[in-house]
Amino acid sequence: MRNEATVLRQFLLYELHTLKGDDELREQLRLIDGVHAVSYQVRGEKVFVFEKLVQLVKQNGHNLASAISLISQATIPATEVVEEWSIFPQPYYRAPDDSGQGQVICHYFFNACLPRKYADSGSCIKDAAGLLLGYHVDGKGDFVYRGQSMVLREPFSLDCLPAQPDWVVPPGECTAVYTHLWNTDFVSGFAPVTKSLFAGVKLAEWEWNHAIAATYAYISYGGCP
Numbered sequence: 001m002r003n004e005a006t007v008l009r010q011f012l013l014y015e016l017h018t019l020k021g022d023d024e025l026r027e028q029l030r031l032i033d034g035v036h037a038v039s040y041q042v043r044g045e046k047v048f049v050f051e052k053l054v055q056l057v058k059q060n061g062h063n064l065a066s067a068i069s070l071i072s073q074a075t076i077p078a079t080e081v082v083e084e085w086s087i088f089p090q091p092y093y094r095a096p097d098d099s100g101q102g103q104v105i106c107h108y109f110f111n112a113c114l115p116r117k118y119a120d121s122g123s124c125i126k127d128a129a130g131l132l133l134g135y136h137v138d139g140k141g142d143f144v145y146r147g148q149s150m151v152l153r154e155p156f157s158l159d160c161l162p163a164q165p166d167w168v169v170p171p172g173e174c175t176a177v178y179t180h181l182w183n184t185d186f187v188s189g190f191a192p193v194t195k196s197l198f199a200g201v202k203l204a205e206w207e208w209n210h211a212i213a214a215t216y217a218y219i220s221y222g223g224c225p
Helices: 002-030 050-059 064-070 078-085 121-132 195-221
Strands: 040-043 046-049 075-077 092-096 103-107 143-145 148-152
Touching (some): 046 078, 050 064, 078 121, 092 121
Antiparallel strands (some): 046 075
C-alpha cells in the first residue's frame, strides 16, 4: 500500500511538472516575433494551431529557435483542427438532434441550428471545418445571419410565456413601474421577431409588472402610495 502511494505521488509530481513546463513553453513562444499568440488563425484553406506548434517544439527538444520554421507544420487542414484539436468555430457547438440519433450544429446566442442534420460525426466535422474557414452551410432556415441560414430550435411566440394568474388586486393607478421594453422601439432585422410579436411582449411585460406593483402596494400600504 505504501509503495502504491509513493508511485502515485511520483506520478502526480511528474504531471504537475509537465503542466508547468508546458505553460512556461507557451509563454516563451508567445514572446517570439512571428508567432501568433492566438489559439488558432485561419490562413487561406488551412488553420494555424498554437497547441500544435507547442507539440512540435516539444518534440524538437524544446528548441525555441525552431519555432518559426515549425509554423508551417502547425498550419493544418481545417478538418484536422476540428477532429484532432477539438477546435470548433465560435459561436457554434455540436448537439444531439431531436431524435437523439444524429447531430446538429447550433449557435450559442440564437438558440438556433444550421439547416442540416448529421447522421455521422464525419459529415458534421466537414461542415464545421467549412465554417471555420468562413464558408456557409446551405439550406433553408427561419432567418439568415451574416449569410448563414439558421433554424430556430424553438419558435418565438407569446404562447411560450407562462399563463398570467388571476390577480386579486387590479393594476389601478400604479403607473411608476419600471419595464425594460417600454422606452424601446422595434427595429426590423431579425426575422423571427416581428413587430406584432415585439408589441405583444412589450405589453405583456407592462401588464405583469404593473400587476406585481399593485399587489405589493396593496399589501404594503392598502393601495398605491
